[in-house]
Amino acid sequence: MAIQTILVINKSGGLVYQRDFVATAPRLSSNEYLILAGTLQGIVAIASQITPKSLQIAGKGSAKGGVEPAGGAAAPLVPYVGTLGATTASGTPMGSFLGPDYFNDAFASCNGRGLKHVTTDQNSLFLYQTLTGIKFVAVSTQPTTNAMAVAVAENLLRKAYCLYADYVMKNPFYEPEMPIKCELFDQKLGVLVGQL
Amino acid sequence: MSQKIISPSTSVNSTAHPGSTGYDYTIGPQQTLPELPVSSSTTGGGIGGGASTAVSTTLPLPSVYNESLNPNARNQHVSLSAYAFLFQELVSQARNASKSVSEIELRLHRSGYHIGIRLLELLNFRSSVSAGFGSSSSSKAFFSKTAMNPSGNALALNGSLSSTQDEPSLAQGISHMKRRDLKPVEILQFIHSTVWSYLFGRVSDDLVKSSERENEFMLIDSAPMLTQFISSTNVQCDFFVCGIIEGILDSASFPCNVTVHSVPEPNFEQKVVFVVKFEPQVLEREALRA
Amino acid sequence: MSASMSGNTASSSSSKKSLKAFSDDIWKNKTAKINAELFTLTYGSIVSQLCTDYERDFAKVNKQLYSMGYNIGVRLIEDFLARTALPRCDSLAKTSEVISKCAFKIFLNVTPQIGNWSSNKDSFSIFLDENPLSEFVELPMDAARELWYSNILCGVLKGALEMVQMDCDVYFASDVLKGDQTTELRVKLNKILKDEIPAGED
Numbered sequence: 194m195a196i197q198t199i200l201v202i203n204k205s206g207g208l209v210y211q212r213d214f215v216a217t218a219p220r221l222s223s224n225e226y227l228i229l230a231g232t233l234q235g236i237v238a239i240a241s242q243i244t245p246k247s248l249q250i251a252g253k254g255s256a257k258g259g260v261e262p263a264g265g266a267a268a269p270l271v272p273y274v275g276t277l278g279a280t281t282a283s284g285t286p287m288g289s290f291l292g293p294d295y296f297n298d299a300f301a302s303c304n305g306r307g308l309k310h311v312t313t314d315q316n317s318l319f320l321y322q323t324l325t326g327i328k329f330v331a332v333s334t335q336p337t338t339n340a341m342a343v344a345v346a347e348n349l350l351r352k353a354y355c356l357y358a359d360y361v362m363k364n365p366f367y368e369p370e371m372p373i374k375c376e377l378f379d380q381k382l383g384v385l386v387g388q389l
Numbered sequence: 390m391s392q393k394i395i396s397p398s399t400s401v402n403s404t405a406h407p408g409s410t411g412y413d414y415t416i417g418p419q420q421t422l423p424e425l426p427v428s429s430s431t432t433g434g435g436i437g438g439g440a441s442t443a444v445s446t447t448l449p450l451p452s453v454y455n456e457s458l459n460p461n462a463r464n465q466h467v468s469l470s471a472y473a474f475l476f477q478e479l480v481s482q483a484r485n486a487s488k489s490v491s492e493i494e495l496r497l498h499r500s501g502y503h504i505g506i507r508l509l510e511l512l513n514f515r516s517s518v519s520a521g522f523g524s525s526s527s528s529k530a531f532f533s534k535t536a537m538n539p540s541g542n543a544l545a546l547n548g549s550l551s552s553t554q555d556e557p558s559l560a561q562g563i564s565h566m567k568r569r570d571l572k573p574v575e576i577l578q579f580i581h582s583t584v585w586s587y588l589f590g591r592v593s594d595d596l597v598k599s600s601e602r603e604n605e606f607m608l609i610d611s612a613p614m615l616t617q618f619i620s621s622t623n624v625q626c627d628f629f630v631c632g633i634i635e636g637i638l639d640s641a642s643f644p645c646n647v648t649v650h651s652v653p654e655p656n657f658e659q660k661v662v663f664v665v666k667f668e669p670q671v672l673e674r675e676a677l678r679a
Numbered sequence: 680m681s682a683s684m685s686g687n688t689a690s691s692s693s694s695k696k697s698l699k700a701f702s703d704d705i706w707k708n709k710t711a712k713i714n715a716e717l718f719t720l721t722y723g724s725i726v727s728q729l730c731t732d733y734e735r736d737f738a739k740v741n742k743q744l745y746s747m748g749y750n751i752g753v754r755l756i757e758d759f760l761a762r763t764a765l766p767r768c769d770s771l772a773k774t775s776e777v778i779s780k781c782a783f784k785i786f787l788n789v790t791p792q793i794g795n796w797s798s799n800k801d802s803f804s805i806f807l808d809e810n811p812l813s814e815f816v817e818l819p820m821d822a823a824r825e826l827w828y829s830n831i832l833c834g835v836l837k838g839a840l841e842m843v844q845m846d847c848d849v850y851f852a853s854d855v856l857k858g859d860q861t862t863e864l865r866v867k868l869n870k871i872l873k874d875e876i877p878a879g880e881d
Contacts, residue, residue: 204877238878288618289469289711290762324760324767325842326877351764358758363473363618365480365626369753376620380658466712467811470758471786474751475718479725482747503724504717588717614713 195334196386197316199353200226203370204326206234210373214386215334233308233330237322240308288359288381310343312336319346321354329353349389356381458514473618480619480626493624498632505636512583517567569641573667573675574598576641577606580634588633589614604667608634611657625649627661634663644668698776702784705762710785719814726828737825744827748834755786756839767843767876771868774845775803778836778866787811795863802867804852810862818856827851832864844872 201210208230213220221229311318317337321329329350333342360378361367367375483496570576581596589610599605616626631647638645645667652660726744733739759782768774775793783789789811795804812829827833833849840847848867853859 204875241878289473289758291709291711322877323757324877325756326875327757351761354757354761358470358761359473359618360620362754362757363470363477364620365477365484366619366622366624374620377618378620465715465788465811467715467718467788468706468786469711469713470755470762472713472718472721474755474758475721475725477754478747478751479721481750482725500721500724500728503727504720507720588714590714 196331196349196389197334198330198332199382199386200230200328200330200332201353201357201373202230202234202328202330205370206231207370209371210378212379212382214383233320233328237308237320237328288356290355290359310338310346312338317342317346319343319350321347321350323354327354327357329357345389349385352385353382356385458511458518469614472615476615476626476629477618479629480624484624490624494628497626497629498635501629501632501634502636502639503632505633505638506640507636508584508587508633509637509640512579512587513567513569516583517565518562519564571678573606573643573671576638576643577608577665580637581608584633584637585610599664602666604669604672606665606667608663608665609660610663611654611660613659613661617659621651621653621659625651625661627663631663634665638665643671645671698780699784699790701763702781705781705785706788709762715788715811715814719811722812722831723816730822730826735821737822741825741827741830744830745834745837748831748836749838750834751831752835752838752840753842754838755835756842759785759839760843771800771803774840775805775866779805782839791864795865797867802865805864805866807862807864813854813856813862816856823857827854828856829854829862836864836866840866841872844875846870846872 195215197215198211198213200208203209208227211226309320314336317333317335319331319333323329331346331350333346337343356378360375360381361373364375367373479500480493480497483493487493487496570579577596580593582592585591585593593608594611595607595609597607597609599607613627613630615629619626627649631649635645635647638647645665647666648664650662650664652662654660725747726740729740729743730737733743762785763781765777765781768777779791779793783791789807789809791808792806793803794806797803810829812832816828818826818828830851833851836849837847840849846869848865848869850865852863852865854862856862
């Protein structure tokens with residue numbers, strides 16, 4: 194499974210970042226990407242509405258809901274998706290998140306009822322939403338419903354969030370909520386995805 | 390207008406006592422070696438004597454200075470993130486208040502300068518204290534304040550006395566003071582090693598003399614710490630560090646001009662070179678000394 | 680929402696780590712650090728510059744520090760959440776615990792005390808025994824009356840809490856720099872901005 198595209202959607206549903214990692218990725222026009230971002234924003238909201246009441250009551254915290262009840266809530270396994278903070282081959286440290294693998298503990302997703310995962314015959318789309326409402330979206334080149342793949346994607350997106358915290362939030366020239374144009378974020382995200 | 394007035398510090402006791410370590414313009418220059426045993430007893434007396442006023446009971450005066458001067462009690466850290474956010478906001482503020490790129494850089498330079506002029510004497514003093522001295526007292530957290538009981542004067546008095554007795558005076562750890570750096574190369578070495586280690590936890594990557602101009606030296610940092618999260622723009626945020634360097638050199642009587650230039654290399658894309666350009670008088674002085 | 684925050688973030692071996700151990704681990708092993716004095720000096724440089732810029736009008740300086748803090752807070756929260764991945768707190772008590780044991784710990788390496796809860800549990804105080812911002816600081820007499828030297832902290836908390844949809848008032852109640860016995864930060868929750876909680880959360 195390779196990552197084809199990564200998107201970042203701000204809390205009001207605007208697309209602030211889009212990058213393709215595969216040369217063969219089908220090109221959408223920037224307008225289409227904006228529509229995709231807005232649509233995802235809407236679907237996340239609707240998905241949370243349509244979760245059956247019984248599930249909500251029975252499995253608080255375990256109801257994954259949404260379009261695809263992906264993975265299993267009890268899957269504590271955290272796959273390795275490459276380093277974030279450890280020094281790279283060139284010896285330059287990568288940001289403020291240290292350790293060979295930043296996340297070695299399982300984590301609970303707070304996105305209990307919203308959309309997390311969409312699969313078509315060709316692709317899968319993974320979505321990670323932060324408490325502040327930012328959405329990190331990855332599109333893979335192959336379809337998958339495998340719990341492992343979902344866990345890999347979630348870990349990857351969480352690391353993308355770490356890079357966002359370092360190279361976007363700590364950049365004084367970035368205006369919150371605006372499109373991200375940070376060379377270093379591009380570069381580090383490329384390294385992260387390249388490690389997969 | 391009011392900033393022209395030198396305001397006396399609140400925490401300096403109004404009753405003059407020789408143990409006071411802050412400069413009080415109403416008293417004038419005083420013995421400032423920290424915590425000489427002779428004065429410490431009078432310090433205690435001073436605090437106890439002035440204890441009827443609210444201000445004087447609150448602060449254990451000497452510890453701030455004593456602890457900050459002790460090189461072995463200063464290994465505290467905060468997270469790089471916390472610093473990066475503060476720095477980010479410093480740059481944003483400079484950017485909002487400025488009309489041009491050079492003005493932003495000038496503001497950053499000025500902020501750094503204020504830090505530089507404070508560092509020269511401090512770091513020189515600390516490197517004079519012999520290694521390992523007072524490491525027993527360094528086990529005490531650097532940030533922790535001597536516990537004082539403000540309600541009971543007698544207790545406060547005892548507290549301050551015992552605290553000064555527990556810690557040996559720093560003066561005992563100094564066999565000789567580090568000599569002042571007189572040559573440009575010496576002071577630059579000091580910045581390259583001592584200052585860089587203090588600020589960034591490692592020495593700078595290189596110190597070179599310009600082959601073209603007599604008065605130019607270059608300090609090289611292949612991975613500048615403070616600006617590592619900032620994607621390159623036309624604004625050079627490392628001017629803050631230029632300010633620190635210039636502040637140190639200025640207060641050491643090496644008037645100069647420090648600028649920074651980005652020289653990206655493969656694997657070291659954020660590499661910067663700080664160019665120190667001494668004023669002609671520094672070279673003239675050198676010529677006279679030789 | 681989530682039943683137990685520390686439980687959820689505990690390791691896969693399902694050993695329940697306390698919030699304190701969890702934060703200590705992040706601080707010790709997973710966080711890049713920098714000399715605290717450089718931090719203190721840089722903040723000092725900022726405050727003294729503001730005092731000059733505003734001609735020692737300390738009310739304005741307080742306001743400016745607060746707004747700088749707010750700008751930092753709305754950014755810093757992302758770092759905090761990325762770093763800890765803690766779920767939403769289900770009570771203000773939990774929030775206060777996370778602020779003191781986790782946030783202050785992993786950013787400033789201090790653990791302030793929480794106390795002085797109001798009777799209806801909507802406000803509390805943070806007692807800063809140690810404050811890396813104001814280390815080595817003595818206020819000149821004119822500043823001691825009005826200036827809240829560490830006011831940037833209020834802004835940071837305000838901004839960060841607002842980003843996780845909590846509308847709070849944050850202000851200093853006392854400061855040892857002014858001759859008070861304690862440094863006390865007061866946090867009052869006005870309301871939870873329910874409409875802004877991202878869809879999908881329980």
